[in-house]
Amino acid sequence: MKILRFLTIMLTALSLSAAFAHLLEMPAKLQYDDALWLHLLQTLYPTFGKVSGVCEIGAVIASALLVVAIRKRPKALPWTLLAALCLAVTHAIFWIWVAPVNAALLPLSPDTLPPDWTRLRDQWEFAHASRAILQIIALAACRTLSGIGDNHSQAN
Template sequence: MSAAVAHLLEMPAKLNYDGALWLKLLQTLYPTFGKVSGVCEIGAVIACLALVAVVRKRRRAFRWTLLAASCLAATHAIFWIWVAPVNTALVPLSPETLPANWERWRDQWEFAHAARAILQIVALAALVVSVLTELPTTARDSEERPGLNEPGA
């Protein structure tokens, strides 16, 4: 989630950069983001889908966990539909070969990353809620749920 949130926090400043500077960032700063966070984001989707399977019989937790998994999967769709084409089109260019409509490409890239960050924040919140829905609210609730008071449960 950190890379997507970093993009979101950087966005206001980057929308004011000229084409040459924005392209330079795209070419030099962000390749590492993909190599590290890309792997982590795939792992997050897999882990979340596994969790969906584990909690499938716990109705309240299942819904929130499924929402989280859906948000994480949507972030990948956004990347491949809107971000990757910009990377493919612009990363090989130089400031001199940047197209006249480069701002349209920039906006597509920046706002797609912003949407990804928001979806990842929603996913994290949904996972937290899925855990909270499983917590007993009273001592009586914990007595009615066998295993919750036992070590390792």
């Protein structure tokens, strides 16, 4: 149980690192022109997905396994469910709002951006911001869970 909880916390923290970076960058990036914003999308962020994306999938799986493992512990279950749900919603947000923008804009150049590129940019930026907030909540829930302990007498 301790190893699974540790793994969930670490994977959540690692996936949060990229989401939090997006959140911190957002105010400046909303001021960038189309060429600079697109350049960042095409050159800076591919590594984020390759590393953080794997951690995010791992966090979703680990938190789901933790829900199953801790299901009979009434004090720990709500925190575990909260973390797992936040992580699952975070992942869904990526596929619903971020991935379509990536697919639409990554192959383009500044000259071929659609006239409504700022709508797509805002969708991408605010989706990442919401993901960061959900991952912060998930990490806090995981951390709270770790304070509950593995001893059944403490968890009941």
